[in-house]
Amino acid sequence: MxxxxxxxxxxxxxxxxxxxxxxxxxxxxxxxxxxxxxxxxxxxxxxxxxxxxxxxxxxxxxxxxxxxxxxxxxxxxxxxxxxxxxxxxxxxxxxxxxxxxxxxxxxxxxxxxxxxxxxxxxxRSSYVMAYRGDRGYDFRSLDAPELRELRIGVHVNTPPEESLARRGLLDNVSTYSLFFDPRGDRDRPRKLLDDLVAGTVDVAVAWGPLAGYAATTSDAPLEIVPLEDEPGVPLSxxxxxxxxxxxxxxxxxxxxxxxxxxxxxxxxxxxYGVPLVSAAGGSGAASQDEEPAPEEAAQPEPPSAAAAAAAEEAAPAPAPGPRKLNPFTGNADMAAEGRTLYFQVGCQGCHGGGGGGGMATSVIDDAWTFGSDDDVLFRLVKGEIPEQTMPTVYSVLEDEEVWKILAFIRSVYAGDPGRIDW
Ligand code: HEC
Known part of the structure; x- marks a missing residue:
């Protein structure tokens, strides 16, 4: 019932x-x-x-x-x-x-x-760029050259942060938190939009519903420009x-x-001013196993008991060998923590909730871009592989956090068991 x-x-x-x-x-x-x-x-x-x-x-x-x-x-x-x-x-x-x-x-x-x-x-909504309509700007996208001279605000660990990084705009960027403790005095996600209205930032790049609501409830005239998905960076x-x-x-x-x-x-x-976008041209309707998620930053999840149990079952036996650097491989508790982090920091936005890929490659099959061992994957997540196109923003993660995330990825590996070298 x-x-x-x-x-x-x-x-x-x-x-x-x-x-x-x-x-x-x-x-x-x-x-x-x-x-x-x-x-x-x-x-x-x-x-x-x-x-x-x-x-x-x-x-x-x-x-x-x-x-x-x-x-x-x-x-x-x-x-x-x-x-x-x-x-x-x-x-x-x-x-x-x-x-x-x-x-x-x-x-x-x-x-x-x-x-x-x-x-x-x-x-379906998208990230948007918002600016005061009384400033004389007319931006259509994040490619507007004027943005180099302006102060831009964005919520930390959201996909558009990567869009800004790709355009070399991070020097102009102030980051805001999506997390808040309702009982605490930390800033609300809304702070970004309040700062936009107050002029502390010139442009806010935010999730559409949040920006749209600010536009409908604030006295300031706010322009809202929906952002389009970019290769490897879903924005809707x-x-x-x-x-x-x-x-x-x-x-x-x-x-x-x-x-x-x-x-x-x-x-x-x-x-409520929610900017609505159609799925056409976006990542489209997807099955539960493949679709990336935008708002994990807003709604991160610890694994449920069931998920932890599943991770435990799926964990491969640790393989011996010189390349085995991850202290947490095969440790279900650590993999469960890693899974939480995987969602918290937005890995699933590109690789999918189950790791099977979406906007970027699968991390659970046995096809690897630079190699599959602990050393390679650790350096990739840390942003230390010169040729990588994967974002380098995760260099801020603690080593231990990276190992936990990798332990999670190992635990959901679905490729040929004979090719395990970790
Ligand atoms: C903006 C998209 C994006 C995000 C977010 C992202 N990745 Fe990646 N990732 C990629 C791309 C693209 C590749 C392919 C390798 C390359 O060209 O850099 C990749 C490759 C990988 C690989 C190797 C897979 C292979 O087949 O070679 C692993 C493991 C991985 N990512 C883990 C992570 C983890 C862990 C996170 C979160 C901390 C993360 N990724 C976040 C885009 C992303």
């Missing part, structure tokens, strides 16, 4: 004697009442949403975000009301919500977040709803609801 019927027995009514069919009919009936009016039972089947309590424009506890609004529309289509379990959409999200059984659906899941089963996308992404793996029934129902309520959903997104 995918929708929770908990609470149906409230209001002192006893349905125990009613057979299942009649109960269902009663549920559908009660769902027809507007819950906020408190009419009759004020109880209907619930769609249990794993909500972010404090992360506008997506969601908050006051239900002011566009994901809250979309959840309301989708739940209504299912004849249910949204009931929220609040957990920040940051570290530990899936483990503490869906895996813990407190809720059934996460809204705003980028494809690639493979701890969950995701629905067909309900929108499908966004779906995520449910527990195996919960195909709920997935199907959500997809039907998405199809039926698409116009309303799009209207909500437009109201």
């Amino acid at each position: 995918t929708l929770s019927f908990r609470g149906v027995f409230a209001a002192g009514r006893v349905f125990a004697a009613i057979d299942a069919c009649a109960l269902l009919a009663a549920l559908v009936l009660s769902a027809a009442y507007e819950p906020s009016t408190g009419a009759v039972f004020a109880q209907s089947p619930s769609l249990r949403v794993c909500g972010d309590p404090d992360n506008l424009p997506y969601s908050n506890e006051q239900l002011e975000g566009f994901e809250n609004r979309i959840a309301g529309v989708v739940a209504a289509e299912l004849g249910a009301s949204p009931v929220y379990a609040w957990w920040p959409h940051q570290r530990g999200l899936v483990r503490n919500t869906i895996d813990a059984g407190t809720c059934d659906v996460i809204f705003g899941v980028p494809e690639g977040l493979d701890f969950v089963l995701w629905t067909e996308p309900y929108y 992404f499908d966004i779906s709803m995520g449910v527990a793996k195996g919960n195909d029934e709920l997935k199907d129902r959500l997809e039907t609801a998405i199809d039926r309520r698409r116009t309303e959903i799009l209207a909500i997104l437009e109201e």
Whole structure:
């Protein structure tokens, strides 16, 4: 059963004697009442949403975000009301919500977040460049020569950071954090856009929904220019709803609801200024195993118990030999930590959530660009191979972090076992 019927027995009514069919009919009936009016039972089947309590424009506890609004529309289509379990959409999200059984659906899941089963996308957006419209600029892309003279802000570890690096613009760049502790005093992701409005940066390169929301809520005239995907750097992404793996029934129902309520959903997104892009020319619709994810930086995940168990099973026996430098190879705990890092720092954006490739090569087959041993891969991640086209931004990772990530990559190796040299 995918929708929770908990609470149906409230209001002192006893349905125990009613057979299942009649109960269902009663549920559908009660769902027809507007819950906020408190009419009759004020109880209907619930769609249990794993909500972010404090992360506008997506969601908050006051239900002011566009994901809250979309959840309301989708739940209504299912004849249910949204009931929220609040957990920040940051570290530990899936483990503490869906895996813990407190809720059934996460809204705003980028494809690639493979701890969950995701629905067909309900929108697709892109990274954008934003600037004040009263500055006399007219930029169409990051290639505008004027950018060399301007201050540019970007969230650290997001794909466009690489786009800026490729254009040699990093000297002009100030980085901002996507992570924040709602109880702490660290800057919100929104700070980048606030600085743009204040003139601290001239151009902000940000995820579309965040920039679009700033444009609709700020007094300053903000121009928003969607960025196009670049070879090896996906900049537009499908966004779906995520449910527990195996919960195909709920997935199907959500997809039907998405199809039926698409116009309303799009209207909500437009109201919040979310720049919508079509999949044409982008990375396109993809299966759960291949699609890169954009917002891992916004929603990094530790592995679920199931994922850790799977990693353990898949871990090859450590092979002896002089090239075996990684202290963590074959260590399931370390591979699990490595997997978390792999998502946190954005490797999956190019190599896919399962490592099978996407915008860049597979890291789990036995075809290797520069070699497969620990030394080569370590230097590649550290950005020390002169011919590499893979970004060199990961030089900032600690050695130990690199080894953990590589331990994860080793644990998902799917090539010829005879070619293992690590
Ligand atoms: C912007 C895209 C991009 C990102 C992000 C990225 N890589 Fe790569 N990676 C590449 C490309 C392109 C190659 C192919 C080798 C080359 O030409 O540099 C590659 C190659 C590799 C390889 C060797 C695969 C082979 O077949 O040769 C490994 C391992 C690897 N990357 C790991 C990582 C890890 C770990 C991260 C995150 C810390 C990461 N990559 C992030 C683009 C990326």
